[in-house]
Amino acid sequence: PNGIPTFSSADKAFTFQPVGRMQLDYGWNMQDTKNPDNRSNKDITDGFNFRRAYIGFAGKMFNDWTYNATADFSGRTNASGRLQTAQLSYNGFKGWIIDVGAMQPAFTFEDSISSNDIGLVERPGINNVVTSLVASEGRLSAGVRTFGDNYFADVYLTGDTVNTSAQTTGDDQHAVFARAAYRPINDEHTIVHIGADIGYLYAPPQTNLVAGSVTPAQAHVVSLSERPENRYGGLGSILNTGNINVSDVTIYGGEAAVRYDSFWVQGEGYQVDLTRRFTPAATNDPSFFGYYAEAGWVLTGQKRNYVANQGAFSAPTVDKPFNPMTGNWGTWEAVARYSFLNLNSDTWATNTANRVRGGQQEVWTLGLNWYATPNVKMMLDYQFIDVKKYSSATNNTQVGDNWQSFGGRMQFTF
Amino acid sequence: PNGIPTFSSADKAFTFQPVGRMQLDYGWNMQDTKNPDNRSNKDITDGFNFRRAYIGFAGKMFNDWTYNATADFSGRTNASGRLQTAQLSYNGFKGWIIDVGAMQPAFTFEDSISSNDIGLVERPGINNVVTSLVASEGRLSAGVRTFGDNYFADVYLTGDTVNTSAQTTGDDQHAVFARAAYRPINDEHTIVHIGADIGYLYAPPQTNLVAGSVTPAQAHVVSLSERPENRYGGLGSILNTGNINVSDVTIYGGEAAVRYDSFWVQGEGYQVDLTRRFTPAATNDPSFFGYYAEAGWVLTGQKRNYVANQGAFSAPTVDKPFNPMTGNWGTWEAVARYSFLNLNSDTWATNTANRVRGGQQEVWTLGLNWYATPNVKMMLDYQFIDVKKYSSATNNTQVGDNWQSFGGRMQFTF
Amino acid sequence: PNGIPTFSSADKAFTFQPVGRMQLDYGWNMQDTKNPDNRSNKDITDGFNFRRAYIGFAGKMFNDWTYNATADFSGRTNASGRLQTAQLSYNGFKGWIIDVGAMQPAFTFEDSISSNDIGLVERPGINNVVTSLVASEGRLSAGVRTFGDNYFADVYLTGDTVNTSAQTTGDDQHAVFARAAYRPINDEHTIVHIGADIGYLYAPPQTNLVAGSVTPAQAHVVSLSERPENRYGGLGSILNTGNINVSDVTIYGGEAAVRYDSFWVQGEGYQVDLTRRFTPAATNDPSFFGYYAEAGWVLTGQKRNYVANQGAFSAPTVDKPFNPMTGNWGTWEAVARYSFLNLNSDTWATNTANRVRGGQQEVWTLGLNWYATPNVKMMLDYQFIDVKKYSSATNNTQVGDNWQSFGGRMQFTF
Known part of the structure; x- marks a missing residue:
């Protein structure tokens, strides 16, 4: 189906399919050259980046078990392949799926959309920040999903x-999250989706104490960071809170999405609350937040689909695969988004130990997607990026920058 | 077969199958906190470890040739994939197999059992020590196997x-080993297996001499080391002889196994003799040894199988794959083992240059295995571990420890 | 076909096949031990090397699209897998192929021959030098090929x-190349192939300027280097020009090949012209060149094939796969080559800043190839290698060496 080779045993109890997802990005971060200034990122790299390069296998065994074993060879150059997914699922109870292994468990609406199907080249900053704490890809997870005609819910450890x-000398982190979504309207033309997400990192990663080098204040740290919503030329994070020693982290927020025929909109907002630990000089617990709104229009009239067992959109239908001989031009889609992310907290607190100046970014993105076939997709994105960041907790010099980027993605999947 | 997709050409001259083996361990090494003491490993990491994560292909070509090309993505976090197996075999002569490539050639009984099918999460320490010298996985090998209704024999270079x-500046090591096994009883109920193994590392890995840094005493070194029979959280070796400059290493020992219906026992013991080279201060050649005894009972009544062309057990049959609707609960198996490994030699020699104090360990393990289907297996292991190790050749302080561990494995294969 | 499993949908619009290519080399570089001398490589490593270890997928989608997604796990020991090919091609216009992704675009005759099918274990030095600048494997490429009964042409960006x-702080390189070939004779017995190749690296890789460490003279560097046409034991380059700061690089040369039944010959020669940049002390632009002539005879009477959409030879037919029972011994081929490579330029210029003393090598190779089946190949190569290299631009001491090597390759593909 959809051009993906799938092999089934005669009794349908077993299936097998190769997994491939190749995403090659190429783009430019076009900064002006005014000088002197205080920008800490004056010449962001342009060029290519293999954003994802998955090779693996998936299938079904004995009717009720499904598996996915996939490696990722993404990177800019000379990157090493690594394990991406090793997921075993039990589907023996109708409407329920039990998952265990390394996977991308469904947390937030945008992260529940396959990276094959997202509307712009990168997900919004706030989604990456919250999933990086408790979910995201390659996460060790054990949990359960349930779904039906108009609902989706999951909970994972x-x-x-x-x-x-890795924490090579300490112990693993432990967290729990849950997501619930409901579709009050769900018909042929209209889908209305609302949902809520909550996550709790109750045991941050632990580093063993080492006399003279690892103190109690350094033993359970998290740091939040994020790129400016593109990774052309291997672009790294600019926003970064630095290490914060915490006893726990709480995440909460909501999601909403509407599809009306070939139009769709979606938006989400999340709050991240940290509880400090062993840092007596700092008296406040830092909080961060972000949100976005995104809208799309399938220019050629098809509709985005909805995946019940993920509780999220997938790509629009490609009913006329590209073939210039027969006048078929595939499916075309236009997308726009505004995204806001704030990794500052207590920026101007009198007690400078309370200040966290990770920075703040706004990104406006316009995108055009061409689905040549169900498994060949080309994307073009234009961005206006505005990053504001103070030099340090006590130095108010502005080291951020604003610039435009232009780039795209060549994607094929099988 | 067994839930593994296999594709054949119409004339059966060609087959093709994907290879997948995902083993996710999670466990705790529970040490007491008494302090002060002299333990050199006071807080062993708890947590997860992808023990194996194989993705590859296997198949048959032109009737007589079989191949296996597999990569391994195992590791704790951020591990790189690497080549695991690249094996070409010729089966054109009945009862004989000629192997060449990188593989895990059959040396010792336990190492000839597939890691899919071993009774506990790790093989006994002595088996890992001897195979790491001349065999083990990913070993460049060329050799021949022969087998029949009641015998197995192989010899490999x-x-x-x-x-x-790698020895990046020197030359590769060269060794030879042979294994022979015989089954005096081999009927439906009872299998009795006895065997002998001998290995000879006649050219240890060579490091080029470098004036001032690599001396003749450092040019051909081997070191023996071993973990405490679990790798939870990426646990490393505690026993370690350090580098010993040698001209050759000899390994010899024996193996015995019995299956009587759903009961089975197996045991092995090996001696490792090193011949020193260019180390005039040391007048004795060190020797090390270890052994184990392991027994299992398939609680649900099935039998362990025996693989003739490996000369070793495989997993018990799973004739009732897990399906709670039909009251099928898969196959359950209980296993117990005592394992001893001694990497000390001449511990109290008057000439301290002769002393090798790599340490000694005893491990008692109890295990419970659930084979939900032929390709989904869950393991739970409890261990009592006792490591004894002196601080150095001349310092008799005890730096070992004893503790309990608890952990398990989620495994799926295809 | 040829023992490679290929799966097709019922309407032939979709195909799928696994990709595997395992090449295990083992060899010795046998240097004499005369001492003292000035050789900078006195004890070149002997031993094994996985020259290529490809695992991946290829196939066809919606009739007109083909893809290849392959990882490479080659290396000596402990090498990491990495992306090898991620290529999407559109074949909707008859006689034309549009390619985009990471691939090995067809540049020079020898590099257009699959590494499965080359006559000796390594390609000639000059081919590696020129493809490493603008083409070679894993190259980000977008371009078009056209071919017919007696011609081939391509052009790529x-x-x-x-x-x-990677250039982690700077921008990617950009180049363009074209290749055109014509077959004035192309019948059952005789193929005559002539062709021309031109490449232009107009934007060398850019490193960002860093005050005090990266100056304008270091911002756009290329370096040319090459191994002595074997990689046994992971042998590295001896010839090496060092970094040269350039504004552009031009490559041009020609190719000729003839097949007459089971005999074949081929030869190529290329010139590489560099234009210096920001290096006022050097007044000359360096130039390098190399060429080779290679001939083969298929001893068992089959013919080498020709691949129209690559414009190059492939392996000889294997019409009698090895089977000693039926007296079939596969296909045997003998090959000989002389190869010359000069990476010196202005070696004796009065202005020593103009001197580039990368070295010069001549390699005579004799090879014997056994194609046991279409996908099992064994190679044996004997080489006489003569490397001449001056110690530095101003020191005329000879640090090269000459020696014989002997080694071979075990290859299987699927």
């Missing part, structure tokens, strides 16, 4: 991810 | 492995 | 490769 640096 | 650090 | 170190 999660640990570390397989693709970030 | 082996080199380096593809997954340990 | 290329960027960085995915498997060399």
